[in-house]
Amino acid sequence: MQTWKPTEYFKRAPSISLSMFEIVKRDGLARLGRLETRSGVLETPALLPVVNPKIFTITPRELYDEFGFRALITNSYIIKNSDDLKAKAQSEGLHKMLDFPGIIMTDSGTFQSHMYGEVEVTNDEMVEFQKSIGTDIGTVLDIFTEPFWTKEETAESIEITLERTQHACDIKGDMMINGVVQGSVYPDLREDCARRMASMDVDVHPIGGVVPLMEQYRYSELVDVIIASKKGLNPNRPVHLFGAGHPMLLALATLLGCDLFDSASYAKYARDDRMMFIDGTFRIPDMQSLDCNCPACRGQTIESLRKMDKKVREKLVARHNLYQITDELSMVKRYVKEGRLWELVEMRCRAHPALLEALRKLKEHSEFLELTEPISRESAMFYTGTETRARPLFKRYENKLLERYVAPTEKAALFPDGGKPYSRHYASEFNKVRRAGYTPIVMSAFGPVPAELDEIYPLAQSLFPEITDRETDEESERMTFEFLAAAGFKEVREFEDIEDGDMEFDADLLRAKATARYQFEIPAADALFRGNIELIKSKKTGKIRNVISDGEHVLSMRAGDGLYTLRAEGAKRIMEAVPSPKMRVIIMDDAVPFVSEGKNAFCQFIIDADPAIRPMEEVIVTDKNDRFVATGRAILTRNEIKSFRKGIAVKIRSGSGDEA
């Protein structure tokens, strides 16, 4: 039966220096991470304020002490071109020169070439110079691909960038290096550049050449650029969206998997009397009032700002801008921790129609976004508008329902949407139509929901407005028709039109089986529900707790999301029924003793995994000969596990050794 060999198809990324980046918490592509550098650990997502080495609007020391910034960017090209600064930087080092105890990233002159044309330095010189001044993370002198360039021009310049990057990797020494993904607005070039860049020994991946897109509000193209880059990159390095620093963009960019940001605008805007807010940038001369309680603005009015000495105001506005950024970044982190980043993004993207367009653009990328979309979340899903329907969990539900649902009867009874869970809201109506031989189907904003599945995430764990919109209604109707046909119902009626009957049914058993099929596919479910089935229910809630099949405890159901956790006996049944790598995470022999005792499975000890695994999914950990080792819950996808050398891949619930 087992013809597939894990070691044959699995290929690790080329062996390069140990990644210094680790994921602490994730929500889809978004992640809270830790980047180790020789000047300390940077918690991501992080924004690096850009510091002009010639003029400090805010001193680096203030950035560190007052605002808590642990990393900044400054420009090595400007330093190199100033005899004074150059001498100082080379003699005492950047950290001392700037009086900044944190991490210092330097840019290389690329942006200057974008702004002012050619620069008079070579890549070699710039990399060596950055090393010589003690930069923590240097940057290749890459070529800025302008959005108006032809595809040919762009492709040619990428070759040069890649060559330079490879060379920079060769000579970087112990400096970390930015390998910048270029490719203008051509997604295929971006993806290809990213893929080749990912195979090099770089440490951080900025996505470059995007400032013009942001300046021109071309946010939907920015979405395409980020997604294309993410497709090509390995997940194990931080991604830096070069030049992105407006608070209104941070939630969206984090959702798409960007970890680092930088802002020169906080100071540039301050020079122009422009204040950043989460809903836009406003000029002080145009503002009707100042409504800000940030530590910089507290006690000020728009009149007092206007009267202020220009230099004093500039610093105040720069501090205000930084507070707006740090506040929003904190907010973004909170939403990632709560698993609610989609909600925040959908709120933020209402601030400007161009951002709304970017949000709508995500629909085109839902297949890619689905790969990292968790199976379940701790918090309920909030619907914020028709754009919510483009979240990958909608399409996933539709697909699973069409593929994995088995109708228990040939007749369907349709119910309109109602209170959740439906089986409580429609308790007596469900029973009545079931006695008449009908399967209750609720037409919800997710599409059709059979009564057996109404408690699984996100069907019960979601909130929608009762006033629906046309797109949701029409999609729900379309999906219901497709589903009714696919599930093979021969008769469909509105529930009110159905007379009571006297057929017998076991609603709990129907739910137990349907949930197993939905979660593990039909063959695995059949193996789990073999022979005599006993359901243990909670005395308090009446909900299914455990599934006992032929005397073996195979599954437990979580009250929170209505999905199963897999027991060892259940896992073994699945292993007999469906061949590896289905639901499997395969670990090295060295790790078997630990994992079988219930220790978590770490990335570096994993040989391979089922590519269909999604975050928070139940998995079976096996050895390379497909022998059962443990059950657990996946934190990472196969692609991520392959890429990372650190961090937990599977949270183990119980190992084979635990049973003894």
Place this chain on the structure above:
Amino acid sequence: MQTWKPTEYFKRAPSISLSMFEIVKRDGLARLGRLETRSGVLETPALLPVVNPKIFTITPRELYDEFGFRALITNSYIIKNSDDLKAKAQSEGLHKMLDFPGIIMTDSGTFQSHMYGEVEVTNDEMVEFQKSIGTDIGTVLDIFTEPFWTKEETAESIEITLERTQHACDIKGDMMINGVVQGSVYPDLREDCARRMASMDVDVHPIGGVVPLMEQYRYSELVDVIIASKKGLNPNRPVHLFGAGHPMLLALATLLGCDLFDSASYAKYARDDRMMFIDGTFRIPDMQSLDCNCPACRGQTIESLRKMDKKVREKLVARHNLYQITDELSMVKRYVKEGRLWELVEMRCRAHPALLEALRKLKEHSEFLELTEPISRESAMFYTGTETRARPLFKRYENKLLERYVAPTEKAALFPDGGKPYSRHYASEFNKVRRAGYTPIVMSAFGPVPAELDEIYPLAQSLFPEITDRETDEESERMTFEFLAAAGFKEVREFEDIEDGDMEFDADLLRAKATARYQFEIPAADALFRGNIELIKSKKTGKIRNVISDGEHVLSMRAGDGLYTLRAEGAKRIMEAVPSPKMRVIIMDDAVPFVSEGKNAFCQFIIDADPAIRPMEEVIVTDKNDRFVATGRAILTRNEIKSFRKGIAVKIRSGSGDEA
């Protein structure tokens, strides 16, 4: 010709005490106002923190000094029931007892009856007691109409509330009094109660009995309740949404015309370790992190909060909650000033599906909302989602287009949406199809836009995402079909299918006439465009500036919104063509000398006005014999002018006396 007599149909509201409320700025029903009281002026919208006279979480003095609150609410029933407090309040007065130099409103025990059943006092006692302790704004002992009451119960209790209110008005003396609109969830009862309350001599109108709706997230019913109340009330008194204090509700309630709010939650939540944020309320034990830079939280972490002494934390959280409220209220005011409150509301209502439902509920009230919707705004309109289509200006555009547009040719050329203004984006294409005898029509998110109208507000002054949604597409298509039929086009083609031709046309003249018809209706436009027409254009922009008809300068076009300002000669032509009260604001003889010299027309001098006038509309000011006095721009609607005794009704551009 003039059979209609203004003085015959005009009826003022019963003569009652001079209103102490004045509008400073408005955006639809939302308004920034000034309420005069004997303890100072209250700028609205304002939130009054609720102060428990027995325990101060934050002292009234701190509320005044630290937070800038100029008014608070305390409970006269609690004071009356405490021998100590009662004696103190009666001897030294409320202001001294609380040490609060601002405005003090008192509640009467009604909420206590809602919470704990009957209260042991009479209305008479409560009103007299409030007077005796120096309350600035007292409250009738009204009956709290619970949302679960039957309509009959509700109606009966309203009769008692109205009786008590009338009695309170009789005995209030120089205390201002709250006349509370009740009516549970029955809009007709709310409107009737409001209408009857409006005829009494009360000073402020709280909308009462809404706390349960807010506690249960029944925000869409709250919308119905507010709108029904607003329909019945006169616009000249502030409306207080009793018990509404959550920051996430303030923008929406202000949009619906509420001026006052209060919050007990800031302190109650603080006692329960619950922090208010613009996106919800969170329990400190559940919070993943504290991401707040408000003056109360600055420097704290969630861990430091948890470790803090309970009493210290309670005060800190109460202060945090107040800062959230004041920040949001400032934001609301800013958006009103900018004429962008719809945008803020549409952002805020994404924070919870129940708020989104409330936003969607507005569609049912668009006819009422249209009455105060301005003709034009200074800032561009942002589309934030399908809900934006329910704003009253969409329906208004459709109606005016269907009623007032005259097709210049019998053939229509359809264009897809594009850059704005369309006549620049499609410059050569428009010319080409026009030469072939076709009228260009762009299918936009507003529906069909004929080339002649593409620069008027909000068609050109609006931003939409380029990725449209199904509802907008379908509505645009439906409207286009209806419009093409109504306008009498005999042939319709896609613009690409049209061959060039050699017909002559005058695009400027077409625009000039179509705009006049759209803005002033067809008969007035015909009068304005009589005889020989000369168009004066801007040398710089090429845009129409002035319309000269038979040598008379009748109209000027504003570059900002593409609409006309009316000149005296134009006004006189309209007066000849269309009878009063069309476009008229009729003033008393006493005011004629002032207004004819260009002074603004104030409410108290106005006899009547055209009910079709909307804010920002061009109007003709006449005397009672329909003699021309001035041209100007309406600030208020007829209903508002009738109601207010203070404030500018029409900003005069030029009076008949100016011409001399």
